[in-house]
Amino acid sequence: MKKKRPTLQDIADQVGATKMTVSRCLRAPESVSEGLRERIFSAAETIGYIPNRAPDLLSRATSRSIGVLVPSLTNQVFADVIVGIEAYTEPAGYHLMLAHYGYSPELEERSLASLLSYNVDGVILSDHQHTPRSLRMLETAGIPVVEIMDTYQAPLQQAVGYDNVRAAFDMVSEMIRLGRHRVIYLGVRLDERTRQREQGYCQAMEAHGLTPVALHSRQRSSYSVGAALLKQILNDYPDADGIFCTNDDVAVGAYFECQRQEIDVPDRMAIAGFHGHDVGQAMTPRLASVITPRQAIGEAAAKTLLATLQGEASTERVLDLGYRIESGGTL
């Protein structure tokens, strides 16, 4: 026999009123007479009342929660995004329901179903690739959806991000401009964005009459993958003079390997990463990278979502927050 947790009724019993009055008192204290108000508050305190979202949730008002789906929680990129989201949702009294799906649309579907079963008021998705079922669910749920991390051409509803293809194009163009002509692309885990960046890389190379060469690893991104890929390059493409990595982890890992093999960076090998994470920006030489506005993306996505929830008609469908090419000291 476990004692159940206190309800409004328990407070009401204590002060000799109805739960309706108690409810009112807690939501609009001034609408209840002073004496009663004091007794209600003190009873709530001593009894240890904890508000309960469940009824609200059931009567379809609002769950005051936002579902956030990210491919990975350990990826620093999404940690930054989440911080940005929270910066807006927390003050607004919204709670985040976080789930990750390991870059798999099928798992995304599972997680999405789970989130929707909690009646989230809106969702933020980190990809544009969704299963037909996911699309169905989102449609029938009838809630605001924001897709982040790219300027998707045809967002479900709204998108916030930057142009991955163009960012890669710009970075590789810069490398070529600085005299690199045998730049190799390093990709890991073939997700959407890795492909887009490869596309931008290829476009830049071809625009300058150069031959694109891409190396991939199936493993998840890590420093050691970067190191392994660099070794492979030294072996298979000994005349390569630069690498453009799909993210900073790979780039830093490759740089560490260069250090070990006493390969001069950037003289012998230029290295560029993506995202501009702390490690790369703190080390010497500073890592060349595409600095992406991760936190700003989270903030903008949350802001947009909350605005939509407040019924404010959203003007634009795609919000491009851009990026910045940081040449650092490795080009």
Added chain:
Amino acid sequence: MKKKRPTLQDIADQVGATKMTVSRCLRAPESVSEGLRERIFSAAETIGYIPNRAPDLLSRATSRSIGVLVPSLTNQVFADVIVGIEAYTEPAGYHLMLAHYGYSPELEERSLASLLSYNVDGVILSDHQHTPRSLRMLETAGIPVVEIMDTYQAPLQQAVGYDNVRAAFDMVSEMIRLGRHRVIYLGVRLDERTRQREQGYCQAMEAHGLTPVALHSRQRSSYSVGAALLKQILNDYPDADGIFCTNDDVAVGAYFECQRQEIDVPDRMAIAGFHGHDVGQAMTPRLASVITPRQAIGEAAAKTLLATLQGEASTERVLDLGYRIESGGTL
């Protein structure tokens, strides 16, 4: 006029049955006649039914969700822990409700109240310092609680972690054993564990008749803080021959600064960190660090919590998962 999302009743209407039958069909298909079963499933499909946790939540059964409170989402440590937790909760059909509190017990209280209002079935806390109100809420909520990241002497219910004081003591002892006698402690953001590690550091120094010196930064942990603190040491304690950092970020930042100033590591300056993150373990020389079982902590915490929820009496209150001293190449 927005169309509301489909309910069991909608399916029931479609197939000419009651929602009770539909409910049964979805939960135990074999208890419904074959023909009806098929019609129900196909109706559910075409109508786009999404399960709804709200009623369950309200009728106090189970929310099938676990609240997880971490001080920071960007801190790699907790990302790892969360992955460990998910590894257990996800297959069990539990959803995580994540919140962070920026190392502030007051914010922890706020977040906790929010989590409890969603009727989470259990909570995992990353600290042992709680406000009186938080303690009250946990008590009245009457749900399982696991405190992680240390072997707290007197856990609220159960604790999973490692001994921060002893870990620091062991690492510093190792540094002293290797001939370092003027080791300095670098702490950031004075949270509980930073203090515990300082305590272990002091104990080790004093045990060898050495004078402990601690430097602190109020800022949050980062590579640049590590670099800044190292500069300060070179200035204020020019004869220091080693640093023990409260975490790897600070240690790696300090190492980068040594590189810039061409200070030989470890000959002139030994560096040790805490947690054994990827960067430190991937770089050359490998960073000396206390390798903590972060993911295992998450797994064990989730496992314990789920076991308690299943009514299995838990034997031990404190689970010590230990740590490992990695000497790397910086000692």
Added chain:
DNA sequence: CCAGATAATGTTACCGGTAACAGTGCTAAT
């Protein structure tokens, strides 16, 4: 051929807040 088991479905009530509406008692103005 019927009692009684068995399978399949229906009925009712409940969880805990709150919207909507309905009092109740008092003051103030006609």
Added chain:
DNA sequence: ATTAGCACTGTTACCGGTAACATTATCTGG
């Protein structure tokens, strides 16, 4: 004195599943 008006409190119903119980149809064995 009557009544409108206001401040305060109470009553009822509802949200959507499902436990518990009731009912009906079907079947089986003596």
